[in-house]
Amino acid sequence: MTVSLVSPRAAQWPYSSFERDHGVWILESMGFRRIAQECWGGRASAAMHALNARHPWDHNAAFHPWILTRLPQSRRLAVDVGCGRGDLLAALAPFFEHVHGTDQDRAMRAVSHARCAGLANVSIDDADLDGLPDGADLITMVAVLHHLDIEPALATIRERLAPGGRFLCVGLAPPSSVADHAWDVASMLTNPLIGFVRHPWPAVESAPQPPIPVAQPTVELAELGRLCDQAMPGARIRRHLGFRHTVEWTAPHSG
Numbered sequence: 001m002t003v004s005l006v007s008p009r010a011a012q013w014p015y016s017s018f019e020r021d022h023g024v025w026i027l028e029s030m031g032f033r034r035i036a037q038e039c040w041g042g043r044a045s046a047a048m049h050a051l052n053a054r055h056p057w058d059h060n061a062a063f064h065p066w067i068l069t070r071l072p073q074s075r076r077l078a079v080d081v082g083c084g085r086g087d088l089l090a091a092l093a094p095f096f097e098h099v100h101g102t103d104q105d106r107a108m109r110a111v112s113h114a115r116c117a118g119l120a121n122v123s124i125d126d127a128d129l130d131g132l133p134d135g136a137d138l139i140t141m142v143a144v145l146h147h148l149d150i151e152p153a154l155a156t157i158r159e160r161l162a163p164g165g166r167f168l169c170v171g172l173a174p175p176s177s178v179a180d181h182a183w184d185v186a187s188m189l190t191n192p193l194i195g196f197v198r199h200p201w202p203a204v205e206s207a208p209q210p211p212i213p214v215a216q217p218t219v220e221l222a223e224l225g226r227l228c229d230q231a232m233p234g235a236r237i238r239r240h241l242g243f244r245h246t247v248e249w250t251a252p253h254s255g
């Protein structure tokens, strides 16, 4: 099935505001969603889109509490890979001696620097995974793993974590199994409701921000599970509403 089967308008509504705002339908290959949109007709899709635009919510920041309630005991160094606009860096700063963010995008680093101005324990650079500091107590990735070559990325993260350190990852994957599609439909249906609860007042125009770089996820959750099992035995993977899954792993104290 190709994108042209769906009107541009109908293709918009299940996406988060930044995905929509920047015109990248990162989940566009997810056939079931588009079939549902076609079946419901353009009017229903347009109405849903209008509702989402009126009550937008950030599908990534929504997972910050998930991260903040799973912090490791030792809190010397936290690293957020692909820190984007730096909101998670600022949220982690009160809990760690040092918080380090990396992003390969210059505009995102500039926004992060501005966001974290005045937070003396936050640093930001453009290091790639191989340049990450050793001995991190926490490594986070929110909507970033699918930008990377997953197998070597997981191996590098495992090496960079201190014993007892945690990898907390929020990710996206294209649906393929029946369970994936069921979660996808549940995410579609609850998306406007969650928007309404999280953002009950209608959105107002704000100053334009640099676009957040996005990528289309291609590795299915089943395959991701296999890769995580290899690199991080015992990693816990869970599906969530909001078209996201999480990966949680604690590095062993020995071996």
Ligand SMILES: C[S@@+](CC[C@H](N)C(=O)[O-])C[C@H]1O[C@@H](n2cnc3c(N)ncnc32)[C@H](O)[C@@H]1O
Residues within 6 Å of the ligand: 060, 061, 081, 082, 083, 084, 085, 102, 103, 104, 105, 108, 127, 128, 129, 141, 142, 143, 144, 147, 148, 212, 213, 214, 215
């Ligand atoms: C979808 S955005 C997510 C940003 C942020 N984590 C959030 O939750 O809003 C993905 C980010 O990963 C960054 N990124 C992609 N590949 C990267 C890499 N190899 N190293 C560091 N950052 C990377 C992009 O520049 C972008 O800011």
